[in-house]
């Protein structure tokens with residue numbers, strides 16, 4: 001059982017970081033004033049579905065506690081915990097988004113509950129419903145049967161029609177603070193007898209960006225021999241040392257070109273994950289700006305403007321981190337721009353017109369576009385100079401042959417390492433963590449993973465893991481596949497942290 005499932009809150013007392021929401025919900029339960037439709041909104045991993053379940057359980061609990069918590073002991077609570085909850089229907093709005101799905105749901109909703117007092121419908125990702133489906137849902141929300149309650153959960157409240165919103169009670173879930181996340185992680189580690197370094201948990205909490213679920217998943221992924229240590233967490237999250245970040249910012253502020261040339265040189269030799277590097281720089285800039293801001297010293301205004309300019313350069317580059325295949329390029333260009341205080345102009349055409357030397361910049365976006373359009377390469381956020389694509393083609397020009405179709409980037413049958421990992425992820429998430437650190441080679445129908453770290457190699461080299469990989473390959477690309485793992489301590493190129 002994953003840490004996230006094991007430590008999922010079962011009552012309001014253990015819901016983390018959502019005090020106002022849980023207070024209102026528990027009070028309405030204890031005062032028996034529960035509405036017929038709720039919308040729980042907020043970013044991922046903040047406790048929406050968890051709260052929906054506690055609410056569903058509480059509404060039907062036969063011995064609701066004074067504080068609005070379900071008793072966990074009555075027959076209804078036990079049935080709920082065991083998953084025998086005929087009257088609590090959880091629907092994934094993303095995969096049941098058609099009008100027929102909702103009509104079917106409404107048909108069934110008209111019948112009295114089987115065991116419980118209320119039938120509860122929890123619709124997750126409700127913003128994914130089609131317009132027709134929303135209209136069907138609206139019908140029942142306009143005249144809801146007394147025995148039905150709806151709990152809608154969404155990360156994107158703006159996509160919910162006003163008509164649905166106005167008929168529901170809305171609750172906004174906040175991002176969970178780093179402090180609250182760290183507290184929870186410390187608790188979980190204590191319970192699990194995991195020895196965790198404080199700094200490691202702080203890094204995880206920051207990386208989770210307000211999502212407790214992500215924090216727990218990251219924690220689980222970073223346990224090595226019952227311990228969580230800072231160096232390992234840093235390496236899996238591709239974090240750059242804080243001192244280097246400070247040095248980068250100082251170099252930019254002083255417009256020191258030589259200093260930046262050295263930094264670029266250094267970054268080229270390190271494996272740096274682009275989004276986390278940008279995150280670190282942005283948060284470093286924010287810290288500096290906050291200091292100046294709080295000092296209230298009028299002479300600092302100019303300095304504040306400088307930081308704002310630099311911030312704007314990184315901010316405008318940030319949106320490309322998801323779409324650019326070669327993250328290294330974006331890092332280098334952005335850092336150079338920052339030193340030169342070069343702000344993004346209205347459109348890219350002006351760049352090419354203005355300067356002959358910029359032909360490279362002009363050409364590259366078309367190339368990115370092609371790659372993105374082919375949907376073959378969604379994101380290459382790594383700072384490695386070789387993309388995965390390069391690795392394949394470089395390897396193959398020498399000794400290996402590529403099966404037909406693999407070179408054709410537009411074909412749906414084209415081999416994609418990312419797609420393979422996505423499939424494996426559905427089955428064995430932890431295996432992806434190992435695989436994404438590996439380089440790979442393809443020789444006929446043998447896929448070889450080359451690991452630089454022994455622990456990744458050991459885990460992936462397990463026969464059962466190889467079977468999973470082979471099965472997914474066969475599913476995606478047919479034929480029969482052989483999987484091999486090799487340990488080679490020299491280099492690891494393709495870390496796809498952002499994608500997975």
Ligand SMILES: [Zn+2]
Nearest residue numbers: 061071074077
């Ligand atoms: Zn109960």
